Amino acid sequence: DAKTTQPPSMDCAEGRAANLPCNHSTISGNEYVYWYRQIHSQGPQYIIHGLKNNETNEMASLIITEDRKSSTLILPHATLRDTAVYYCIVGISSNTGKLIFGQGTTLQVKP
């Protein structure tokens, strides 16, 4: 599975969009990009995933570059409850399901 690189921390003002970047330059053609987040004292929570097209759900949008070497998770209107560690993970959908978590990005949403 490809490795990912994320900034260790980011701040965002409440109500503004939070844009969390992720580099995955060694991603293979059949590997998906998955995003999870972990709020303090809770288990990780699945957010969204994508292969090559941009994806949107009720929680967030995922923008994947055309060369697929990087992606951005967008929380359109961040709230204080979005403060969490965000993990970008790359893997093959039909593979082992072994999520390899890196250090993630700690997003602090400030009032």
Next chain:
Amino acid sequence: EAGVVQSPRYKIIEKKQPVAFWCNPISGHNTLYWYRQNLGQGPELLIRYENEEAVDDSQLPKDRFSAERLKGVDSTLKIQPAELGDSAVYLCASSLGDYSTYEQYFGPGTRLTVT
């Protein structure tokens, strides 16, 4: 819909004592995972079950850790004897399996402190 249930939420034991964690996955989820999360780190997979079969236990320290998933539903993870380095949060997750294996649903975890 009920989420993944884990118990206990917290456990404090002395080293060399045994300890067990219990997990009940989301109904209908065939795949169950146990992860360990050390302080400040991301979770690491210990074992994965497909129904009642352990299909990936390569990261499970088999000298002291054991797990079972009888009847392919709930699961128990045991440590015997516990060591100081086992202090961590133990997370259980489940998924539908097949092509949804990366969409995993996690429980709140059990925080283990070994003194």
